[in-house]
Amino acid sequence: MIVVVKNGTTERQIENFCDWIRSQGIGTHLFHGDFQTVIGLIGDTMKLDEEMIHGLDIVESVKRISDPFKSANRKFHPDDSVIDISGKTTVGGDIFAVMAGPCSIESEEQILEVARAVKASGATMLRGGAFKPRTSPYDFQGLRADGIELLLEAKKETGLPIVTEIMSATHLPLFEDVDVIQVGARNMQNFELLKELGKTRKPILLKRGLANTLKELLMSAEYIMAGGNENIILCERGVRTFETYTRNTLDISAVPMLHELSHLPVIVDPSHATGVSRLVKPMALAAAAAGANGLMIEVHNNPKAALCDGPQSLTPEQFDDVMKSVSCIIDAVKATK
Numbered sequence: 001m002i003v004v005v006k007n008g009t010t011e012r013q014i015e016n017f018c019d020w021i022r023s024q025g026i027g028t029h030l031f032h033g034d035f036q037t038v039i040g041l042i043g044d045t046m047k048l049d050e051e052m053i054h055g056l057d058i059v060e061s062v063k064r065i066s067d068p069f070k071s072a073n074r075k076f077h078p079d080d081s082v083i084d085i086s087g088k089t090t091v092g093g094d095i096f097a098v099m100a101g102p103c104s105i106e107s108e109e110q111i112l113e114v115a116r117a118v119k120a121s122g123a124t125m126l127r128g129g130a131f132k133p134r135t136s137p138y139d140f141q142g143l144r145a146d147g148i149e150l151l152l153e154a155k156k157e158t159g160l161p162i163v164t165e166i167m168s169a170t171h172l173p174l175f176e177d178v179d180v181i182q183v184g185a186r187n188m189q190n191f192e193l194l195k196e197l198g199k200t201r202k203p204i205l206l207k208r209g210l211a212n213t214l215k216e217l218l219m220s221a222e223y224i225m226a227g228g229n230e231n232i233i234l235c236e237r238g239v240r241t242f243e244t245y246t247r248n249t250l251d252i253s254a255v256p257m258l259h260e261l262s263h264l265p266v267i268v269d270p271s272h273a274t275g276v277s278r279l280v281k282p283m284a285l286a287a288a289a290a291g292a293n294g295l296m297i298e299v300h301n302n303p304k305a306a307l308c309d310g311p312q313s314l315t316p317e318q319f320d321d322v323m324k325s326v327s328c329i330i331d332a333v334k335a336t337k
């Protein structure tokens with residue numbers, strides 16, 4: 001349920017109202033916009049008397065929200081959310097976030113070389129997998145804790161905030177100095193993991209599952225937000241279809257649809273979406289044109305020798321070219337606003 005508060009209502013009155021709502025076992029979510037204050041009521045609101053609330057002095061209007069996602073809903077929070085990344089950058093707002101780096105961290109030399117290169121090309125964050133969700137147990141599983149150590153070294157040298165994937169809540173202590181924790185497609189509905197991440201205040205990059213709807217993606221975001229962590233970045237990374245020339249099918253319409261449904265920032269991963277390095281640039285441009293808040297792109301200093309996802313990885317030179325073209329699209333998008 002959404003309660004729009006009358007202009008001129010004092011903070012004290014709003015607090016009293018929220019206390020009263022909470023005393024009935026219902027959560028409140030306060031949003032102060034430039035022109036309106038909105039209170040989102042979360043929980044079993046069927047037990048509330050809508051007419052009675054409407055009659056209160058401070059209430060302008062009351063609306064029931066039928067969507068199952070509440071905290072992630074734009075109706076509860078009309079302005080775009082801007083996620084702060086360790087005070088160094090943001091995702092959302094005026095910044096177009098670019099998380100770039102190898103699929104997996106392979107060695108000190110590899111991660112440092114890629115980190116320096118993507119920074120020079122304008123990436124705002126460094127990505128690298130330490131715990132890898134591989135289809136085969138016989139494939140390279142990542143350097144695990146040692147991989148995080150190497151990523152931290154690259155962070156120290158370049159100053160770039162780092163993004164890396166978590167596969168088990170038991171690994172959380174290793175993620176203390178990680179700036180953005182990624183939940184990969186395969187774990188999008190690992191609800192116990194999502195609940196644990198809800199207890200942290202770390203920015204979470206939540207990737208869409210291989211065959212999940214946007215509603216399911218938003219419900220997974222809701223799991224994290226229900227625990228009190230509102231720092232969520234959504235990521236469209238393609239879904240599985242009958243097509244076989246590409247690894248997945250990139251759902252570009254997910255970007256404007258998610259923006260309509262939710263206030264959370266949305267980025268696009270054209271690398272996993274296509275699985276083909278030459279398709280990364282056109283899809284990155286399409287994502288920027290569709291209004292994405294950023295990109296996640298796999299970059300490797302020697303894609304042919306990569307231990308994971310070489311065919312979709314860009315060389316640092318190709319990444320530099322993508323960055324230049326993307327910035328033209330961002331300027332064009334700004335000019336249409």
Ligand code: PEP
Pocket residue numbers: 103129133165183184185186207237269272
């Ligand atoms: C990744 O980003 O390294 C990854 C495994 O992606 P996804 O979960 O989207 O497959």
Ligand code: MN
Pocket residue numbers: 103104272298308309
């Ligand atoms: Mn990968």
